[in-house]
Amino acid sequence: MPDIFLSYNREDQAKARLFADAFSAEGFHVWWDTTLRAGEAYDEVTERALREAGAVVVLWSKKSVASRWVRAEATVAHRQKTLVPAMIEACERPIMFELTQTAELGHWTGDRADPAWRSFLGDVRQHLASGSHGGQSNSSGATREAPSIQEVYLAAKSNQSLNRRTLIGSGAAGIGLIGTGLIWWLNRQDQSRGAMRSTGSADNRVAVLPFLNLSGDPKQDYFADGLSAEVRAELARNSALQVAAQTSSSAFKDRAQTAKEMAEKLGVAYLLDGNARKADSLVRVNAELIDGKTGFSLWTQTFERPIDNVFAVQSEIAASVTTALVDRVAQQASNKAPIAKANSTSPGGTQKVAAFEHKLKGRALFESALGGQTDLDALAEFEAALAVDPNYAAAHAWRSRTLSVLYGQSVSSNAAEKMRLEAIAAGRKAVAIAPDFADGYSALGFSLFNVGLDVKAANPVFEQSIKYGRGDGDVLTGFAVFCARTGRAGEATATIARATTLDPLNPTLFRSAGTIALLARRYDEALPLLERALNMNPKMSVAHSFRGTALLLLGREAEARKAFEAEPNRVFALPGLAILDQLSGQKAAAQANLDKLIREAGDSGLYQQAQVFAMWGEMDRAVLQLERAYQVKDAGLANLFTDPLFDKLKGKAAYQRLVKAMGFV
Helix, strand or coil: CCCEEEECCHHHHHHHHHHHHHHHHCCCCEECHHHCCCCCCHHHHHHHHHHHCCEEEEEECCCHHHCHHHHHHHHHHHHCCCEEEEECCCCCCCHHHCCCCCEECCCCCCCCCCHHHHHHHHHHHHHHHHCCCCCEECCCCCEECCCCHHHHHHHHHHCCCCCHHHHCCCCCCCCCCCCHHHHHHHHHHHHCHHHHHCCHHHHHEEEECCCEECCCCHHHHHHHHHHHHHHHHHHHCCCCCEECCHHHHHHHCCCCCCHHHHHHHHCCCEEEEEEEEEECCEEEEEEEEEECCCCCEEEEEEEEEEHHHHHHHHHHHHHHHHHHHHHHHHCCCCCCCCCCCCCCCCCCCCCCHHHHHHHHHHHHHHHCCCCCHHHHHHHHHHHHHHHHCCCCHHHHHHHHHHHHHHHCCCCCHHHHHHHHHHHHHHHHHHHHHCCCCHHHHHHHHHHHHHCCCCHHHHHHHHHHHHHHCCCCHHHHHHHHHHHHHCCCHHHHHHHHHHHHHHCCCCHHHHHHHHHHHHHCCCHHHHHHHHHHHHHHCCCCCCHHHHHHHHHHHCCCHHHHHHHHHHCCCHHHHHHHHHHHHHHCCCHHHHHHHHHHHHHHHHHHHHHHHHHHHHHHCCHHHHHHHHHHHHHCCCHHHHHHHHCHHHHHHCCCHHHHHHHHHHCCC
């Protein structure tokens, strides 16, 4: 097992030799490709050394950042926590490595007394001494293996705690969606689920349950889950069907209830169940269509294909199920709806299995919503997918989303700006490759609006997303969010009413319903919806602060304080407490909470600082912070147009200029 694996570009070999010689002189066992012996399999030996090394020293240069080998080696090291990078030439590192502390050794010529070299050597020694390779140590000294894809994915089912992605576009009001239309619909769901399904329009609703993994390897869960998600997307393309969204469908992953009970809770007439087994070069998928009223099987089929035909399998399943369902739906209608044809490649798809698998792994990591390192790992998977297939539009779309989320993290201003621009560029690439790919437009619209803060540019993009994605709950929700934040309440209500029929068990929907009531100044209506969201998921973030804001604006200050104190994210809790303290005459406490917000959030909390000043009546300071927020592209500004905490500021000319600059009016 080598102490150090040296990763570099061949054209930098002379500089790499300086590092290898210097490490060897310190007594370290160094592996680099000059140690390969004749007859050895390059890729096998290299990968084994990479994974066994205690530290991976990556030498970044203009040549190495463009090398797929170096980037791949750096990615593996990053995941297994063995990465110790150094810059040997001024260059722009790949985005995911901008967040990693990197030694500056471009000037180094091999002098082992050089202070910069001694400092870097100390970092390597410390890394090797920490024994972090292969796992993470707990307080007892035992080693805990890094979480598997399955563990990360399942964590999302039980934990929706706030991470930086929640901050993207949240501000005070968060993801506002709809008005009284949804509130009426939610009540109807509780009172008359059966009556809804008795109508002909309800008989076209189908839920795709997460396929079970029968491979015997829990780490393959991502493949079965991803395959069901792809089939769900295929079905959603047919305008004759309404397909339950992934969030609601995933609530029944453990199959703890009967088919009839699951269909009842999902509000669907049919369930598509299945399982998948991937072994060696084959994939075997069993699919079953179940009548939700009776629980009886209507159709079953087994598909077994070489792994490189997995795309044909998902299209065949979708086409077979669509045919069966559309025939049944047609009996209820005067005109038969068109049946979607099976395509070898769906919009935005790929024909390369390796790219497909990287995208599935990345999506599982991203949707775990754990933030931080998990988002970086997701980004690495999407970039790996694009290295295999540069024209994989879906991977570009997911990369765009991930970069938009990472943009909201605490990084250097240069790195943040680079992420912002690349998020938009990745979204544009997705729609350029696949002009009829709804999710590509949705990702691009998200980046233009939330990190670009350009309402006018985002508007036609979101319009295209809804044109191609009327059967996709996520696309519908993205469009509804945009409409609500830009003052198009009627469109938001109509769109989300359809989306909610596809995702009735998603607790974030109730939070969104409460938020829109808050944005519409219907504070009494907001409270029960937010409370219901918290009952469904007590760990849900931001909902407490939304509830606190509604109570604050109703004058119920004691209850509001308890709500803000219960909010797990301090970026949202501290502004509310600072406002309440000022209202109660506790000016020192109010200033202390504001100081904590400034200290802990920095420029990421400029929007929240402006909220505090506005509610304190210090309008000039509020405007100043909003202008600073606009300069740094603070994502909270996406909420500016409908935020009730800025009602007293709306008459100010500076506020109107900012609203106009962003394209709200």
